[in-house]
Amino acid sequence: MKHENKIALVTGSSRGLGRNIALQLARSGADVIVTYRKGKEEGDAVVAEITSLGRKAVALQIDTSLTKTFEAFATTLKETLQSNWQRDTFDFLVNNAGIDIAAPFAETTEDQFDSLMNVHFKGVFFLTQRLLPLIADGGRIVNTSTGLARFSIPGYAAYASMKGAIEVLTRYLAKELGKRRINVNAVAPGAIETDFTKEALSHPGMRDILSANTALGRVGVPDDIGGVVSFLCSEEGRWVNAQRLEASGGMFL
Template structure:
């Protein structure tokens, strides 16, 4: 299927987990995928190789989204990667997937972790969108990765849940702001997905079973479960869907 042929997609945090799954799926649909990563260059290169081995097009570029110059470095790397492929410095799809977690319960919080989570999960997506508006083509797509933690109590990581609540609010506001340009803005909200972010919670069969029990399907999510929904939202078929929060948790917390 090549329904995204001729389009350029950026996926932040695409070196592994949900981001890698999204990058691979959008490339399979015909998009040129810019694979952003923060630290793990080898993993990002592996994502690119996987895309290319399946006949797709991708390139990797780095930006530490917690750094003060994150947005400048991000777009410099993006533009350089596009230029190397002979592409114009514009894009059609932005998937804000990169995120940080691990804040702990309220009595465990520290200002440093609070600031880092808000920098990566909230500040970076907002200013990537702001700076990218002159690059994002009319009719484009923005998908923000939220979390089921904004719809259920999640005291185990209160700051993380707060950041994703901010992402939901941002999604609503920008959907209305960018609608006149034909740009849709939506959020997808995974539950427990088998990624490095929650690996410590899946170290025993009993722990894995406990996470799987959250879903009505009795299993932990896979990155492809999220990537398929993102692929729909960035396609022409979703042209009439904007400002929405899509629960992709496998029926968790029903």
């Protein structure tokens, strides 16, 4: 129970990678604040799973693309911490929420670019900023990046650029929050089989191509990522800071 007496907030944790991260943190002893954008039932289902593990959990709604809602979300979060844990702070912030928009560079529209920017960079930047007073000293921030920030697959120029920005932000946050002993790292998954990648992996031959170009010979699954995030939040990971940790099984080496 390495996360005993810890509280984690995982954005976009009603399904996919976020759900797995939330469950993995709970298995390791953390209580979890689950967030969802529209899928309240999915969020409540994750809460029920975490509760069945003997941990405490609540689900809160937030659209991480709408920065003007962050003030109200922070107020709700503070009230939730007080009423459920009698605390004013939480310990781990996992910025995981995301959307998938793929288009060739020459065909990417400004609306598509803005949608990706609002969720994957602007939202992360300002939500983290707003929640800083609620993160305990000695806590952890884990940002989700992507293997696509290292290798290039046509169609993801905008998405990967936002994640590149996240990796730079991660280093700056680590530097500026060091005085509070808050570690900040980025996890960069490779191709992971979730709802997020369902369309991409459905293209004929895509799964075989990705498997053939991965050293471990397969496409990843959510269980490949949750443990990495849990490690970065743990006492064992206390000296890992300002790092990009790729968890891709060795893609495109």
